[in-house]
Amino acid sequence: MESQIIGILAALLTTFGFVPQIIKMIRTKSVKDVSIITFIQIGLGTFLWAIYGIYLRDLIIIIANSIAFMTLVLAIVFYFHYN
Amino acid sequence: MESQIIGILAALLTTFGFVPQIIKMIRTKSVKDVSIITFIQIGLGTFLWAIYGIYLRDLIIIIANSIAFMTLVLAIVFYFHYN
Structure with missing residues (x-):
């Protein structure tokens, strides 16, 4: 049970980790200092990682990384929009 | 075996994911557009995630996230250095 809570917390933090960066890009409309390679x-x-989670049949890893992947796609779209 | 390769590749990509951002911060000495919250x-x-990996006894998750954590600490140090 304990590990589930830690896993979910870890997932929430990293899954939505790039949301503050996306919000900042939208607010400042500037991406000069941001690394697209990252x-x-x-x-x-x-x-x-999502595919690895499928091998492990670990739902936390699958869901967390699938959502994280989508936020990164969004970040890349905004990067090129403001670049 | 296949899952191991995917896990290791995933780990390498995300573990060193912030290195390009750190290099950019050092090169431009500017962090105006970078989100410290991220x-x-x-x-x-x-x-x-590293702690979750310990519960799972999954070495890839432990090592990947421990190194990633250290690069994030480095990124935060450089952020405040150039801010």
Whole structure:
């Protein structure tokens, strides 16, 4: 039970980790200091983590990384929109 | 075996995901557009993922997230250095 709570908390924090960065990009409409490579690299990574979660049959890892992947796609879209 | 490769690839991509952002901060010496909340939130998240990995006895999750946590601490240090 304890590990489930930690897993869910970890998932929530990292899954929505890029939301503050996306909000900042929308607010400032400036992405000069932001690294697109970080977005792409972590986007690819979360995609593979989701697949790894499927192998492990671990729902927390699958859901967390699928949502995280979608926020990274969103971050990349906003990056090119404001770049 | 296949899942191990995917897990390791996923780990490498996300573990070093913030390195390009750190390099950009060092090169431009500017962090105006960067969100410190994203750094802190993902830093906390990777810390909890590492603990979750200990519960799962999953070495890939433990190592990946421990290193990722350290890069986030580094990113936060550079953020305040250039802010």
